[in-house]
Amino acid sequence: PDEAAVEAVRLRERQLTKPAGSLGRLEWLVEWLAAWQGKAPPTVDRPLVCVFAGSHGVTAKGVSAYPSDVNRQMLENFAAGGAAINQICASLGLGFKVFDLALDMPTNDITEREAMDERSCVATMAFGMEAIAGGTDLLAIGEMGIGNTTVAAAIYAALYGGPAEHWVGRGTGVDDEGFRRKVAAVEAAIARHREHLNDPLETLSRLGGREVAAMAGAILAARLQKIPVVLDGYVATAAAAILHAIHPSTIDHCVAGHLSAEGAHQDVLARLGKIPLLALGMRLGEGSGAALAVGLIKSAAAIHRDMATFAQAGVSERLA
Amino acid sequence: PDEAAVEAVRLRERQLTKPAGSLGRLEWLVEWLAAWQGKAPPTVDRPLVCVFAGSHGVTAKGVSAYPSDVNRQMLENFAAGGAAINQICASLGLGFKVFDLALDMPTNDITEREAMDERSCVATMAFGMEAIAGGTDLLAIGEMGIGNTTVAAAIYAALYGGPAEHWVGRGTGVDDEGFRRKVAAVEAAIARHREHLNDPLETLSRLGGREVAAMAGAILAARLQKIPVVLDGYVATAAAAILHAIHPSTIDHCVAGHLSAEGAHQDVLARLGKIPLLALGMRLGEGSGAALAVGLIKSAAAIHRDMATFAQAGVSERLA
Numbered sequence: 001p002d003e004a005a006v007e008a009v010r011l012r013e014r015q016l017t018k019p020a021g022s023l024g025r026l027e028w029l030v031e032w033l034a035a036w037q038g039k040a041p042p043t044v045d046r047p048l049v050c051v052f053a054g055s056h057g058v059t060a061k062g063v064s065a066y067p068s069d070v071n072r073q074m075l076e077n078f079a080a081g082g083a084a085i086n087q088i089c090a091s092l093g094l095g096f097k098v099f100d101l102a103l104d105m106p107t108n109d110i111t112e113r114e115a116m117d118e119r120s121c122v123a124t125m126a127f128g129m130e131a132i133a134g135g136t137d138l139l140a141i142g143e144m145g146i147g148n149t150t151v152a153a154a155i156y157a158a159l160y161g162g163p164a165e166h167w168v169g170r171g172t173g174v175d176d177e178g179f180r181r182k183v184a185a186v187e188a189a190i191a192r193h194r195e196h197l198n199d200p201l202e203t204l205s206r207l208g209g210r211e212v213a214a215m216a217g218a219i220l221a222a223r224l225q226k227i228p229v230v231l232d233g234y235v236a237t238a239a240a241a242i243l244h245a246i247h248p249s250t251i252d253h254c255v256a257g258h259l260s261a262e263g264a265h266q267d268v269l270a271r272l273g274k275i276p277l278l279a280l281g282m283r284l285g286e287g288s289g290a291a292l293a294v295g296l297i298k299s300a301a302a303i304h305r306d307m308a309t310f311a312q313a314g315v316s317e318r319l320a
Numbered sequence: 321p322d323e324a325a326v327e328a329v330r331l332r333e334r335q336l337t338k339p340a341g342s343l344g345r346l347e348w349l350v351e352w353l354a355a356w357q358g359k360a361p362p363t364v365d366r367p368l369v370c371v372f373a374g375s376h377g378v379t380a381k382g383v384s385a386y387p388s389d390v391n392r393q394m395l396e397n398f399a400a401g402g403a404a405i406n407q408i409c410a411s412l413g414l415g416f417k418v419f420d421l422a423l424d425m426p427t428n429d430i431t432e433r434e435a436m437d438e439r440s441c442v443a444t445m446a447f448g449m450e451a452i453a454g455g456t457d458l459l460a461i462g463e464m465g466i467g468n469t470t471v472a473a474a475i476y477a478a479l480y481g482g483p484a485e486h487w488v489g490r491g492t493g494v495d496d497e498g499f500r501r502k503v504a505a506v507e508a509a510i511a512r513h514r515e516h517l518n519d520p521l522e523t524l525s526r527l528g529g530r531e532v533a534a535m536a537g538a539i540l541a542a543r544l545q546k547i548p549v550v551l552d553g554y555v556a557t558a559a560a561a562i563l564h565a566i567h568p569s570t571i572d573h574c575v576a577g578h579l580s581a582e583g584a585h586q587d588v589l590a591r592l593g594k595i596p597l598l599a600l601g602m603r604l605g606e607g608s609g610a611a612l613a614v615g616l617i618k619s620a621a622a623i624h625r626d627m628a629t630f631a632q633a634g635v636s637e638r639l640a
Contacts, residue, residue, distance in 0.1 A: 016404075017394070017397055017402060017403060017404075018403075018404050018604055019385070019386075019492040019493045019603075019604070020493060021493070022492065022493075022602065022603050022604040023404065023600075023602055023604055023608070024581055024600045024601025024602040024603065025600040025601050025602075026600060026602065064639075065339070065638045065639055066339075066636065066637075066638050066639065067636050067639060069636050070635060070636050073633065073634055073635040073636060074337070074635060076633070076634070077337055077628055077633040077635055080628065080633065081626075082337060082627060082628025082632065082633045083337060083338075083627065083628070084336075084337075084338050084343065084623050084627055086626075086627075087619065087622040087623040087625075087626045087627055088619050088622070088623065090622065090626070091618055091619045091622040092615070092619065172339035172342065172638070173339045173340060173341070173342075173638065261344055277600070278598070278616075279599070280343075280344045280345040280346060280597070280616075281344025281345050282342065282343055282344040282345075282346065283339075283342050283344065284338055284339070284342040284343055288343070292616060292619060295412070295615050295616075295619070296598075296600070296612060296615075298411055299407070299408050299411045299412065299612060299615070302407040302408070302410065302411040303404050303407040303408065305407075306401075306406075306407045306410070307402060307403065307404055307406075307407055308397055308400065308402025308403070312402065313393065313396070313397040313400065313402045314393055314396070315390060315393040315394060315397055316386065316387050316389050316390050316393060317386075318385045318386050318492070318493065319384075319385055319386065319387060
């Protein structure tokens with residue numbers, strides 16, 4: 001983090017025509033942007049929402065309320081501008097890109113074998129790193145992939161232990177039987193790979209999915225390119241959790257965009273030390289919660305950049 | 321509320337390309353908009369932030385960290401586009417109006433006499449009702465006025481009882497001595513008017529201030545004109561609390577934009593049955609928290625209006 005940029009932000013912040021600290025987390029967000037962009041004032045001129053789409057062999061175990069055909073259909077819906085995330089990006093002026101991570105080649109069923117071999121996992125991370133090469137000053141990462149809340153739950157169970165029931169949620173809306181199938185799938189995956197879950201990167205390649213690997217790559221690349229990152233919900237946070245398990249500081253440039261309604265997200269965010277910006281009971285994915293949070297951050301940056309100082313506006317400062 | 325419009329929203333909502341309920345409170349917000357606008361789909365095409373500015377005699381008791389001169393200076397800052405709320409409105413595309421409520425004629429010091437006579441209070445409410453005559457489809461109400469967190473605390477103490485310390489906060493940032501002066505002022509005001517605080521409208525005229533009266537008028541006028549309202553923080557909520565004390569249903573068309581860092585706001589919102597949309601530790605006023613919330617509501621309306629249906633996008637619906 002660029003401490004000089006943070007100091008410059010604080011210096012300006014004290015001169016703006018408002019009581020010190022009165023914008024709460026908005027002020028903190030500007031310091032965070034400056035710290036990781038390495039400049040003051042920071043900018044949110046080219047915010048970008050990237051959605052990574054993956055396909056999961058574990059859907060064979062009946063873990064989702066939707067068929068895997070939806071992956072390809074939703075990609076077309078994104079391209080046609082018909083999904084929720086398209087409307088959020090349009091209403092807030094955010095760039096939007098979708099990445100197809102070999103949707104027609106699902107990962108292996110993790111209850112039976114490893115999702116990807118290590119080579120494929122690394123290649124997918126590299127693909128995710130390339131994804132942001134077009135340039136942005138604030139990156140929101142999200143995902144789409146039928147079955148991927150099961151994969152995220154397996155990753156959390158591997159990283160943090162505890163019963164599968166704690167980590168499994170209703171996803172897109174499975175019924176009680178579907179929920180039990182998800183729990184069983186997570187238990188089977190953990191049992192199957194138990195001997196190989198000590199290394200976070202091996203956990204990633206064994207449990208998947210491709211979108212989680214790509215998001216992990218994108219988070220790392222953003223750090224190197226001085227781009228702060230806004231995490232979406234339960235599945236996107238799994239990519240951050242893998243990196244955090246390697247070393248906690250690897251995700252210092254990330255904020256949690258929102259608290260997902262997928263139950264265990266609160267526990268995960270607490271373990272990562274992240275306080276979500278929004279808590280609206282959303283559980284859609286597609287980067288939707290992160291994108292709404294980018295709207296807040298954009299306003300925070302505009303406030304910091306464009307407000308008048310006490311001197312400029314001729315406003316009296318506080319009484320001595 | 322227009323139940324037919326709500327039903328029409330729900331019918332469309334079920335056909336949009338996302339799992340049912342997956343947008344959480346965003347979906348509820350669209351129903352709320354439809355209920356009070358009386359149309360489906362509801363719109364957020366002309367959102368408007370109205371800031372009401374008042375001047376308070378109780379500042380003679382040393383209740384604020386800033387001098388009352390700031391009222392006029394901030395009005396000029398709003399007009400010049402230099403305040404925080406200007407930047408929020410610009411970044412989110414919101415209309416913005418400021419109303420000067422006789423800033424050069426402060427209300428009386430409420431520790432000594434009534435803030436306004438009843439005639440003046442009613443005239444100020446009527447002024448607030450006129451304020452929104454220019455037309456809007458979503459109104460955010462906020463305020464500015466040195467000393468007005470003391471007035472709001474007095475109103476809450478009058479409506480809900482309990483010790484003054486519970487209702488008094490740090491406002492724009494008073495020190496411990498200033499805090500004690502605020503508590504003493506609220507205690508003195510309650511003691512002075514004790515016999516006359518059973519009627520909410522008399523409470524309003526006795527404790528003030530003009531911006532609270534004008535906001536109460538604006539909230540009522542919005543209801544009559546089918547305009548949903550987003551409340552800002554601690555002081556704006558006092559206007560809603562007066563109306564709520566007259567009859568709880570009078571503020572059903574209002575949502576709480578955010579939870580203010582002014583401590584007792586949480587208690588007030590709980591009494592009003594309002595769950596805030598944002599909780600970012602803000603305590604600036606100026607409608608800033610409400611305006612950010614309007615950004616969310618604008619996105620929610622855009623999602624509902626513009627998303628593709630399952631049929632339009634050729635996306636498979638959930639498994640039977």
